[in-house]
Amino acid sequence: MAEAMIFIVIVGALIVILLYVFNLTWISPYWVIAFLTLLIAPGLYAAFTSGPFVPSARKRHKTMLRLANLTDSDIVYDLGCGDGRLVFSAARFSKKAIGYDLSIPLVLYGKMLSLFHPKARIRFGNLWKQDYSDATVIFCYLLPGAMKQFHKEVWPRLKKGTRVVSNAFEIHNLKPLKKEDKVYLYQV
Ligand SMILES: C[S@@+](CC[C@H](N)C(=O)[O-])C[C@H]1O[C@@H](n2cnc3c(N)ncnc32)[C@H](O)[C@@H]1O
Numbered sequence: 484m485a486e487a488m489i490f491i492v493i494v495g496a497l498i499v500i501l502l503y504v505f506n507l508t509w510i511s512p513y514w515v516i517a518f519l520t521l522l523i524a525p526g527l528y529a530a531f532t533s534g535p536f537v538p539s540a541r542k543r544h545k546t547m548l549r550l551a552n553l554t555d556s557d558i559v560y561d562l563g564c565g566d567g568r569l570v571f572s573a574a575r576f577s578k579k580a581i582g583y584d585l586s587i588p589l590v591l592y593g594k595m596l597s598l599f600h601p602k603a604r605i606r607f608g609n610l611w612k613q614d615y616s617d618a619t620v621i622f623c624y625l626l627p628g629a630m631k632q633f634h635k636e637v638w639p640r641l642k643k644g645t646r647v648v649s650n651a652f653e654i655h656n657l658k659p660l661k662k663e664d665k666v667y668l669y670q671v
Contacts, residue, residue, distance in 0.1 A: 494588075495519055526586030529563065533610070533629035536565045536589060539650045543666055544569060550661055550668040551620050551648045553577045561622040562610040562633070567593030567603065569622055574603035577620070583608045615641060624650035631655045638671065645671040 498515055502508055530536065539547060547569065553559065553576035561570045564582025566589050573580035581604045584590050593605035611632070615621065618641060623633060630652045638654070641647070647669040653659065659667040 494522070522587050526584075526589065529585035529609075533632075534563055534625045536584075536586060537624075538565055538568055539624050543650050543664060544572065546664050546666040547622060547648050547650055548572055548576070550663060550666055551622070551646055553620065557619045558617050559620040559622065560613075560615055560618050562637075563623065563625055564593065564605060565589050567596060567605045570603045570605060571596065571600045573620070573622070574600050577602070579604065581606065583610045583613055585609055611636060615645075618642070618645050621645060621647045622650075623647070625652065627652050627655075641671045643671055647671065 495515070498518070502510055502515075526536070538544075551557075551559070551573070553573060555576070555578055557577040559570070559573040559577045559580040561567075561573070561580070561582040564570050564584050565586070567582050567584075570580045570582035570593070579602045582593065583606050584593070585607070587607065590605055590607045597603045597605050615637065621637075621641065623630070625633065630649060634654045634657065638647075647654070649667045649669070651665050653667050654669055657669055659669055661668040
């Protein structure tokens with residue numbers, strides 16, 4: 484969240500500087516505010532519906548990777564990847580790792596960082612609308628309501644054997660294969 488706020492402030496400041504440098508002060512501040520609002524609106528929608536950007540804590544992050552037991556043939560998805568930090572870690576131990584998020588500032592920031600992680604991809608998109616048919620591992624850190632939705636809508640579309648690692652919140656009505664430090668491992 485802090486990174487997103489810093490990004491918005493920097494973009495806002497850059498816009499103001501550009502307006503003055505290029506003598507575009509005739510552009511109404513309302514347009515600038517409208518532009519910034521559009522920039523953060525999808526992320527706010529995501530935060531309120533399925534979960535705000537709170538990165539998995541360092542210890543949990545490690546536990547998630549350990550429970551996923553990644554190999555270099557794994558194709559990993561992080562559903563709601565934020566700035567992509569889990570995607571970048573997963574990419575180091577897998578064939579490829581892809582993260583989706585709806586927050587434009589976080590996705591832009593993540594895309595920039597992904598230049599240093601060739602096996603990682605950060606994409607702008609609604610996690611509920613993506614195709615995970617090639618996934619072998621799914622990471623999520625979403626609100627309980629979203630985990631219910633995950634079980635109903637995403638789980639049936641995953642191929643058999645796919646490992647699902649959820650931080651903090653269980654999948655309703657499913658018994659985890661393993662549970663460690665509030666991280667849950669399931670297998671389809
Ligand atoms: C709690 S954070 C998890 C970040 C990361 N997966 C981790 O474990 O560190 C949840 C993320 O999900 C994103 N999100 C929520 N709903 C979403 C949706 N419908 N589509 C894409 N991303 C979404 C939020 O923007 C937020 O960045």
